[in-house]
Amino acid sequence: xLKIFISMExxxxxxxxxxxxxxxxxxxxxxxxxxxxxxxxxxxLYLAKNRKIDNIYIRKIPALNSIDEAIGRSTExxxxxxxxxxxxxxxxxxxxxSLSILSYVSYKCAEYETDFIMPVSRSVVMTVAQEVxxxxxxxAGRSDLYRNDMVFYLTDDQFGYAAxxxxxxxxxxxxxxxxxxxxYAESLILAETGFSAxxxxxxxxxxxxxxxxxxxxxxxxxxxxxxxAASAYLSKDILDKITLKNQxxxxxxxxxxxxxxxxxxxxxxxxxxxxxxxxxxLLHKIFQGLLIK
Amino acid sequence: MIIIELFKKITRRTIFLTVAIFLTIGAIFxxxxxxxxxxxxxxxxxxxxASKQAYxxxxxxxxxxxxxxxxxxxxxxxxxxxxxxxxxxKQSFRKNFKVIAISLWPxxxxxxxxxxxxxxxxxxxxxxxxxxxxxxxxxxxxxxEKMGVDLKDAVPLLNKSPAPFLKNIKTAHDLNLVFCxxxxxxxxxxxxxxxxxxxxxxxxxxxxxxxxxxxxxxLSKQLIGLFGGLKGAxxxxxxxxxxxxxxxxxxxxxxxxxxxxxxxIIIFIIIANIVFIYDRLKYGKKR
Amino acid sequence: xxxxxxLFITAITGLVIIFNYFLPEVTGQITEIIRKWVIxxxxxxxxxxxxxxxxxxxxxxxxxITHIDDRIANIVLILSLIITIIIGMVYKVDPNYxxxxxLVLDKSSVIPLINFEVQKVDNNVFTSVIFYSIYNPLSAxxxxxxxxxxxxxxYRAFRARNMExxxxxxxxxxxxxxxxxxxxxxxxxxxxKISVVSEYITAVINAAAQRAILIAVGIGTIIISLKLLxxxxxxxxxxxx
Numbered sequence: 001x002l003k004i005f006i007s008m009e010x011x012x013x014x015x016x017x018x019x020x021x022x023x024x025x026x027x028x029x030x031x032x033x034x035x036x037x038x039x040x041x042x043x044x045l046y047l048a049k050n051r052k053i054d055n056i057y058i059r060k061i062p063a064l065n066s067i068d069e070a071i072g073r074s075t076e077x078x079x080x081x082x083x084x085x086x087x088x089x090x091x092x093x094x095x096x097x098s099l100s101i102l103s104y105v106s107y108k109c110a111e112y113e114t115d116f117i118m119p120v121s122r123s124v125v126m127t128v129a130q131e132v133x134x135x136x137x138x139x140a141g142r143s144d145l146y147r148n149d150m151v152f153y154l155t156d157d158q159f160g161y162a163a164x165x166x167x168x169x170x171x172x173x174x175x176x177x178x179x180x181x182x183x184y185a186e187s188l189i190l191a192e193t194g195f196s197a198x199x200x201x202x203x204x205x206x207x208x209x210x211x212x213x214x215x216x217x218x219x220x221x222x223x224x225x226x227x228x229a230a231s232a233y234l235s236k237d238i239l240d241k242i243t244l245k246n247q248x249x250x251x252x253x254x255x256x257x258x259x260x261x262x263x264x265x266x267x268x269x270x271x272x273x274x275x276x277x278x279x280x281x282l283l284h285k286i287f288q289g290l291l292i293k
Numbered sequence: 294m295i296i297i298e299l300f301k302k303i304t305r306r307t308i309f310l311t312v313a314i315f316l317t318i319g320a321i322f323x324x325x326x327x328x329x330x331x332x333x334x335x336x337x338x339x340x341x342x343a344s345k346q347a348y349x350x351x352x353x354x355x356x357x358x359x360x361x362x363x364x365x366x367x368x369x370x371x372x373x374x375x376x377x378x379x380x381x382x383k384q385s386f387r388k389n390f391k392v393i394a395i396s397l398w399p400x401x402x403x404x405x406x407x408x409x410x411x412x413x414x415x416x417x418x419x420x421x422x423x424x425x426x427x428x429x430x431x432x433x434x435x436x437x438e439k440m441g442v443d444l445k446d447a448v449p450l451l452n453k454s455p456a457p458f459l460k461n462i463k464t465a466h467d468l469n470l471v472f473c474x475x476x477x478x479x480x481x482x483x484x485x486x487x488x489x490x491x492x493x494x495x496x497x498x499x500x501x502x503x504x505x506x507x508x509x510x511x512l513s514k515q516l517i518g519l520f521g522g523l524k525g526a527x528x529x530x531x532x533x534x535x536x537x538x539x540x541x542x543x544x545x546x547x548x549x550x551x552x553x554x555x556x557x558i559i560i561f562i563i564i565a566n567i568v569f570i571y572d573r574l575k576y577g578k579k580r
Numbered sequence: 581x582x583x584x585x586x587l588f589i590t591a592i593t594g595l596v597i598i599f600n601y602f603l604p605e606v607t608g609q610i611t612e613i614i615r616k617w618v619i620x621x622x623x624x625x626x627x628x629x630x631x632x633x634x635x636x637x638x639x640x641x642x643x644x645i646t647h648i649d650d651r652i653a654n655i656v657l658i659l660s661l662i663i664t665i666i667i668g669m670v671y672k673v674d675p676n677y678x679x680x681x682x683l684v685l686d687k688s689s690v691i692p693l694i695n696f697e698v699q700k701v702d703n704n705v706f707t708s709v710i711f712y713s714i715y716n717p718l719s720a721x722x723x724x725x726x727x728x729x730x731x732x733x734x735y736r737a738f739r740a741r742n743m744e745x746x747x748x749x750x751x752x753x754x755x756x757x758x759x760x761x762x763x764x765x766x767x768x769x770x771x772x773k774i775s776v777v778s779e780y781i782t783a784v785i786n787a788a789a790q791r792a793i794l795i796a797v798g799i800g801t802i803i804i805s806l807k808l809l810x811x812x813x814x815x816x817x818x819x820x821x
Contacts, residue, residue, distance in 0.1 A: 016605045017603060017605060017606065020602075020605075024492065026489065027490075027602065030601075030602075031602050034602075037799075037802055037803070037806070038806065041806050045812075091434075093801045093804055096804065096808065097804060099815055100813060100815035103815040122629065123625045123628040123632060124622075124625045126628075126629065126632060149636055152633075152636050153629040153632040154633070155633070156626070156629065157367075157400075157719070158367070159369050159722035159723055160722075162722060167653075171650075184476075184477060185370075185476075185502060188726055188730060188733060189722070189729060191733075192729040192733060196305070206793075206800070208790055208793050208794070208797075209502045209503055209506050210502075215737070216733040216737035217733055217736075224793045224797045224800070225796045227800075228797075228800030228803065229800070231804075231813060231815060239812055240807075240812065240813070243803050243806075243812070246803055247800060250799045250802075250803075251795075251796065251799055254795055254799070308728070308732045308735055309728045309731075312731045313728075331761075331765070332761055335761030335762075335764055335765050338764065339764050339773075342783075367719060368711075368716035368717075368719040368720055369720055369722060369723035371720065372720070403673060403707065403711060407675060431619050431623060432619045435618050435619060436619070438615065442608070442612070505782055505790065506790055508782060508783050508787040508790065509787050509794060511783075512783065512787055522759075524759055524760070548760060549761075551760050552760040552761055552762035553762070555759070555760045555763070556760075556762050558731055558734050558756060559756060561731060561734060561735045562734055562738045562749065562752075562753065564735075565735050565739055566738070566739055569739045569740065569741075570740065
């Protein structure tokens, strides 16, 4: 492709670039959507950096407000904190979101001098989490309390991990358990064991199928996108918080698209003659392209 | 009331013990002929539309279609997933499809390979002629993306196979169907990558917990039907084999046990609500 | 540099992968190289995890402060890890079937009879013993715990505290019964096909809610990915303040 570009065979170059879009028109919609999110992302960043927006209103998220309470309760009871970042690898966005909450939780544990236990299921997550926790203890000025085996690897196997964590809960009897990240079927096993140990449980996942189990068994739950908003919520930096506005505006775009598209396709299916109006015809063609063939 | 006081004494141990008793009863009685007959009749009348859609699509594929089956599950979910895999392989070999069997889970590779060879021997199918074992494919989503560009690069064992049907297969686009039996995220990866970007037909099965999550994909036609959980496995067996009561496999038999446990859960929910409403009426909301 | 280099690598590789989705002809070759690196790194990561596990287990075994139960558990862990690796390397992972005469209980008749049958026996220790006789049942046992936990969680969670909880309770009950034959059998006595109602709840009402959460989670994923790509989210490499 570089040779085609350098040789200035522009016609052939643009043909090659546009071929995937002709074959799969949905790609064009994805591109538009991504461009919209990116432009609004940079726009809000610009507003935040130039102090045009100093603060934004974020509704209360009880699960995040209760983190301090949970850690405080554990400290008073002399029990450790257990943090479980899910069972997926570092490439999963929920694990990364969990690590941003881990930073806050481990900072608070360092401040309150509470014992911290973090079994992990993936070795790369272990390495990254060790760095995050060490950094948090350093920031809190309590690097003397940090030990490398606070964060340790158990097993990649889903139920082997669940068995290991259940054993840790039964032996260590933590005062608070954080179940934040991507979970599968083992979520209920972990949550129920934590409930039977009498710990305060704060869970958070974007796995839709596991949410009901966490809601049934845990005290506080971060549902879906609240997990991704957590780092912005806990941060004092406006640069982190402003991305929530970006999320909202994108959701507004999706809602408007769904409403208009549903209306247009419904009207067209009842009154096909409405396609004679050029504007309606254009809208219909645009939203028709979004239907999966 | 005495009965309410008795209900209030129900603890987690009581629940666990009752579940264990019902499981044992289900295991014992699932082999009784007349119970199997009633179970089978009920299942025949309640085949889910999603299972029917998947079965009909596979049935409509022409002979010599090349299908990829991805058994992405481990020993823990074998009870739900193995019957789906077995029935898919039976349908494929009956229809003379050419099968490529892989797994994106390391402990699934062993299970898929063994099951494929076992079913193939029942239909006199030969390895490297009618089917190929691709083994464990490293990389999950990355591997699926590679399949869209170069299938043999994504599944290296295909390069070593002399199967004649592989000569015309370059990318996933050349496959007639990708059938994924997933206990994790892999079915969604196949839909998002292979279906959305490359237009490959995707169908599959999953555990019962995940089935509810897949319905948006079925309704938007990104997923062609779904065999969800043990019910889906039982549906597939009935559609494929149309068994008599004494010929049913574990998927249909174990639906009896599942029925008993579901009924028990409803009984516990009713008991819990009776106690709750009684306390609310007697002591008011404050208690 | 310790903080900037990972951010720079993240940004470049992330942007290349994104460009590849929209301009596959332009960035195809670089993306292939990056994909191969990902596979190699994830394979090496397994070794990292095993080493960490071994080191911590050995330390706990040797330390005098460890409780005797923990010491035994760690010894079992280390031994099973080493034995599985050795057996896997010696015997390989393909089954080795031979036909043997075996005594089999014939369950098909009313009085159980003992018969001779030719059965296929797997002589590979790794597959027959380690995988199918030890690992399979242990995994299945752990998964089967869910049946008990779901029963106790349902007993605790499904109470008609208010209108929303009552609706949840009714929907859950219909779906629980509609997914199994006994539901149709019981409600068939009053002429109602509960599996149809259950299917409607799952395919229409549940799907609508799932779509909403899926879309919101998808948008959140894109935003947090952009934050990671452009270095605004730095918690995975440690915050600097």
